[in-house]
Amino acid sequence: MNSFTLADCSTVEAALSQLKDGAIVKAGGVDLLDRMKNGTDTPTRLVNIRNISTLRGIHSTPQGLTIGALTTLAEVADDPTIRTQYTLLADACGHAATPHIRNMATLGGNLLQQLQCWYYRSAEFQCLRKGKELCFAFSGLNQYHAIMDYGGCPSVAPSSGAVALLALDASVELTSAAKGKRIVTIRDFYLQPDANPHRFHVMAADELLTAIHIPKPAPGTRSAYQKYGEKESHDWAIADAGILLEMDSNLCRRAVVAMGAASPVVRRSHEAEAALTGKPITHETARAAGQASMTGAMPLSMNAYKVQLFPVAIYRTILLAAGQMDRDPSAAG
Amino acid sequence: MSDHQPSQKELPEAPSTAPTPAGISRRGFLKGAGITAAGTALLEGVQGFSREAVASTPKGVKEFGPEPFPVTLHINGKEHALQIEPRTTLADALRIQLNMTGTKVSCDRGVCSSCTVLLDRMPVNSCMTLAIDAVGHHVTTIEGISTDEQMHPLQAAFVRHDAMQCGFCTPGMVMSCVSLLEKNPHPTEADVRYAVSGNLCRCGTYPKVFAATLDAASQLARKA
Numbered sequence: 016m017n018s019f020t021l022a023d024c025s026t027v028e029a030a031l032s033q034l035k036d037g038a039i040v041k042a043g044g045v046d047l048l049d050r051m052k053n054g055t056d057t058p059t060r061l062v063n064i065r066n067i068s069t070l071r072g073i074h075s076t077p078q079g080l081t082i083g084a085l086t087t088l089a090e091v092a093d094d095p096t097i098r099t100q101y102t103l104l105a106d107a108c109g110h111a112a113t114p115h116i117r118n119m120a121t122l123g124g125n126l127l128q129q130l131q132c133w134y135y136r137s138a139e140f141q142c143l144r145k146g147k148e149l150c151f152a153f154s155g156l157n158q159y160h161a162i163m164d165y166g167g168c169p170s171v172a173p174s175s176g177a178v179a180l181l182a183l184d185a186s187v188e189l190t191s192a193a194k195g196k197r198i199v200t201i202r203d204f205y206l207q208p209d210a211n212p213h214r215f216h217v218m219a220a221d222e223l224l225t226a227i228h229i230p231k232p233a234p235g236t237r238s239a240y241q242k243y244g245e246k247e248s249h250d251w252a253i254a255d256a257g258i259l260l261e262m263d264s265n266l267c268r269r270a271v272v273a274m275g276a277a278s279p280v281v282r283r284s285h286e287a288e289a290a291l292t293g294k295p296i297t298h299e300t301a302r303a304a305g306q307a308s309m310t311g312a313m314p315l316s317m318n319a320y321k322v323q324l325f326p327v328a329i330y331r332t333i334l335l336a337a338g339q340m341d342r343d344p345s346a347a348g
Numbered sequence: 349m350s351d352h353q354p355s356q357k358e359l360p361e362a363p364s365t366a367p368t369p370a371g372i373s374r375r376g377f378l379k380g381a382g383i384t385a386a387g388t389a390l391l392e393g394v395q396g397f398s399r400e401a402v403a404s405t406p407k408g409v410k411e412f413g414p415e416p417f418p419v420t421l422h423i424n425g426k427e428h429a430l431q432i433e434p435r436t437t438l439a440d441a442l443r444i445q446l447n448m449t450g451t452k453v454s455c456d457r458g459v460c461s462s463c464t465v466l467l468d469r470m471p472v473n474s475c476m477t478l479a480i481d482a483v484g485h486h487v488t489t490i491e492g493i494s495t496d497e498q499m500h501p502l503q504a505a506f507v508r509h510d511a512m513q514c515g516f517c518t519p520g521m522v523m524s525c526v527s528l529l530e531k532n533p534h535p536t537e538a539d540v541r542y543a544v545s546g547n548l549c550r551c552g553t554y555p556k557v558f559a560a561t562l563d564a565a566s567q568l569a570r571k572a
């Protein structure tokens with residue numbers, strides 16, 4: 016790691032005053048220290064927000080839930096309200112990374128972690144997302160890369176939390192000294208790579224992500240998230256499914272099928288959702304939704320397996336959400 | 349050293365009582381305090397970082413480095429004075445500066461958990477924790493769970509069950525399991541599996557780690 020100055024901040028205002036001259040924010044530091052150890056990021060100044068206690072905690076509001084950006088993944092996963100009413104968020108945070116990382120990693124940092132593409136993570140490769148023209152993955156090692164909506168950069172959306180929050184119609188609260196607070200939905204937060212190769216989201220350099228707001232799920236909502244990996248633990252998803260079902264007795268009034276490891280930005284499959292809407296949840300409808308989710312898939316040279324894995328992940332997670340199947344023992348934890 | 353650097357006594361003092369819920373480890377505490385504004389205020393009171401007392405420009409900002417500066421780390425119940433830079437990881441502070449080499453580093457990226465230590469009794473990866481973030485908190489390393497004369501019952505169980513081969517993952521494994529037994533004195537095998545699901549053992553000692561931990565749990569239960 017390069018040497019740097021650390022501005023340890025105890026309030027949001029103090030931190031906002033430090034967001035200038037290329038300083039980088041550090042929350043849990045899990046993603047940032049990885050990038051600095053790899054040499055892809057060499058900031059001369061870090062703004063440590065980890066000790067701002069007002070940015071931690073989970074608060075129920077009449078509208079739903081507000082989660083402070085510094086709340087750890089472990090805290091989110093263990094919260095009784097989130098486990099029962101926002102189940103897929105507890106699932107997603109509780110199965111991201113490892114138990115120890117979940118004790119350190121914050122939900123805000125999870126949403127803001129950078130791409131995990133191994134070319135991107137290496138200081139040896141200067142690709143499209145680092146201001147050059149080339150993508151190394153199309154002709155290189157792409158077994159963990161995207162299978163749809165990738166344009167010029169098939170690195171996948173790395174955040175498990177974002178998959179769950181997309182399905183829950185959540186928003187992030189962004190705060191700056193100049194403009195105060197603004198609210199952006201998760202759907203609008205992340206930017207597609209083609210239009211914006213050098214930007215990943217709409218947050219500006221002088222903004223902090225201060226909170227996550229989640230509307231209260233409609234009555235009859237059931238949800239689940241499962242992640243499939245190459246290993247049982249330790250690793251990002253190779254396929255994942257965030258499922259939310261609004262049920263009217265046995266009919267599905269509204270379905271959300273969200274995915275992360277399929278594309279550079281977390282996405283919903285409207286085709287899969289249509290296969291469930293207005294129907295009962297059965298093995299057949301769940302399977303049909305899984306198949307429909309792969310509409311438009313264009314796998315790369317080494318990742319056609321994902322086109323088979325996603326439908327299984329989605330099928331099993333729909334049934335898990337509906338209470339018709341147990342958590343898949345072969346899913347990653 | 350430039351003049352904005354804090355002297356040692358300006359740095360936060362660690363809480364003098366037994367493990368308190370400080371810093372990022374609020375989970376158990378939140379449960380007890382209720383997730384309210386009052387809970388947060390209480391937390392700030394016990395946090396050990398009395399930031400207001402520290403002169404800083406501008407308000408609420410304390411600047412460290414890039415040159416080395418003195419800190420006190422509270423490790424295994426003792427205070428250790430040392431010089432760190434902002435970039436010094438807790439693992440490097442322990443191993444290189446304090447010569448406490450029981451904590452191992454293998455991936456140095458948060459993947460393997462061989463560098464596991466307890467921060468306020470909560471397992472974390474010391475390779476991905478900056479040493480400065482450990483100031484004001486209680487650090488427990490593998491050196492802190494035994495005495496010169498006596499192994500921790502879990503270590504003894506590891507020996508009995510032959511739960512190590514090359515041994516490189518073992519200190520991290522033991523710390524993960526110590527933390528499990530503190531929180532859950534009667535774990536199932538599934539609980540042990542979960543507790544070490546971030547600990548990578550290339551030698552494949554997992555079955556023996558599970559057996560040793562369950563054995564240690566029943567031994568401790570008999571003693572209690």
Ligand SMILES: Cc1cc2nc3c(=O)[nH]c(=O)nc-3n(C[C@H](O)[C@H](O)[C@H](O)COP(=O)(O)OP(=O)(O)OC[C@H]3O[C@@H](n4cnc5c(N)ncnc54)[C@H](O)[C@@H]3O)c2cc1C
Pocket residue numbers: 039040041042043044045046047048064084085110111112113116119120121122123124125126127128129173174175176222223224225249250251252457458459
């Ligand atoms: C072995 C391993 C496996 C993993 N597996 C998974 C997985 O399965 N699923 C998954 O989702 N993640 C996974 N992760 C990633 C991990 O969850 C993230 O690295 C972590 O959540 C980042 O949080 P942090 O608080 O440490 O962020 P930091 O590293 O502190 O910050 C990340 C980035 O966000 C910025 N930032 C952070 N907080 C704010 C804020 N409030 N306002 C403005 N900017 C901010 C920082 O500047 C930085 O660029 C894995 C990580 C490891 C090491």
Ligand code: SF4
Pocket residue numbers: 130132133134135142143144145149150151152153160167168169170
């Ligand atoms: S997939 Fe994206 S991040 Fe990876 S090399 Fe290609 S352009 Fe860069």
Ligand code: FES
Pocket residue numbers: 452453454455456457458459460461462463464473474475476
């Ligand atoms: S050495 Fe720290 S997690 Fe591997």
Ligand code: FES
Pocket residue numbers: 511512513514515516517518548549550551552553
């Ligand atoms: S005993 Fe060799 S890595 Fe675990």
